[in-house]
Amino acid sequence: MRVGIIGVGSQAKNVHLPTLNSMEEVEIVGIADINEERVKDISKQYEILNAYTDYRDLLNNDNIDLVLICTPSYLHKKMVVESASAGKHVLVEKPMATTVKDADEMINAAKENDIKLCVVQNYRFFPSVKDTKARIKKGRIGEIISMHAYMLDFPPLGAGYSEWRIEGKDSAGVIEDIGPHLIDIVLHLNDSKIEQIYATGGCIGNLDLIDHAQIMIEFEDKSLATLDLSWMAGAKEIALYIQGTGGLLRCDVRNNHVQEIHQYNTPLDDLSSIIRKMRGIVRDVMTGDYFVGPKKFHKEIIRNFIVSIENNTKSPVTGEEGRKTAVVIESALKSIRNREPVFIQR
Structure with a gap:
């Protein structure tokens, strides 16, 4: 190509x-x-x-x-x-x-x-996200009730970053920077239509733009999602807690680990989960994949896109899916400005 x-x-x-x-x-x-x-x-x-x-x-x-x-x-x-x-x-x-x-x-x-x-x-190509999607599809936790997702990162400052990300008082800031990753994962895992969005956020640093935000989504099937975004936590992490009618999923995206919980979670369950998580991290450290992080999956999406062009099949991430992310970004910014929920028109 x-x-x-x-x-x-x-x-x-x-x-x-x-x-x-x-x-x-x-x-x-x-x-x-x-x-x-x-x-x-x-x-x-x-x-x-x-x-x-x-x-x-x-x-x-x-x-x-x-x-x-x-x-x-x-x-x-x-x-x-x-x-x-x-x-x-x-x-x-x-x-x-x-x-x-x-x-x-x-x-x-x-x-x-x-x-x-x-x-x-x-980010949807992380094995942990794929695993979470497969468990939801198989009905391992029943119907989704709610999702709490968070993505924390450092502000895009210094060498290696583009200034346009933090320029202008009207900049969407963290919502436009790391927000699309988390928004896409949530919408990829829950394909119910969005009914309304409410968001709050602001600036607690010195960038004069949105450096932290919470976005709340209500879906047509009445399930809920809360997305917590921040440049100001002094940490880098991305994870999801997904509550269903028959269980709970904990998805540690960055460390490629999923824990499925039913009924009571005992210390032995936690220990088993930690051992599995550490084995995966050690394996990825030994292969070098751990230090590549999300960059590793650019090759997969490019290769899949080329295949879709050659075979005239669906793109791995379609324009319509990109539109859904735009709906959330635009509605969240409107909600923050007006301090009221935004109802999504069909």
């Missing part, structure tokens, strides 16, 4: 370029970025012949089949629509969009031009 990359900042440089370069089925045909020096350095490093400072020149290259968009999210809609109009399949970084209007325009452009659209939501 012949690939072109639009935007070669930190995400492309640290994740996508090394991943694509390691895949035999991929040829990096061209890159585009407004930073001329960056384009020159990366094209030299990876021996990429076509290097542009205008992404439209990349889209005019007939030798490119698939475009990977790694630009700030506010540029996604324009670039996805133009890429689709140029007949390129599109893989776009998360969040695909932060408004439903933009998401709909991207989806419509993909349909009108008969191209595949996929969103980089790699």
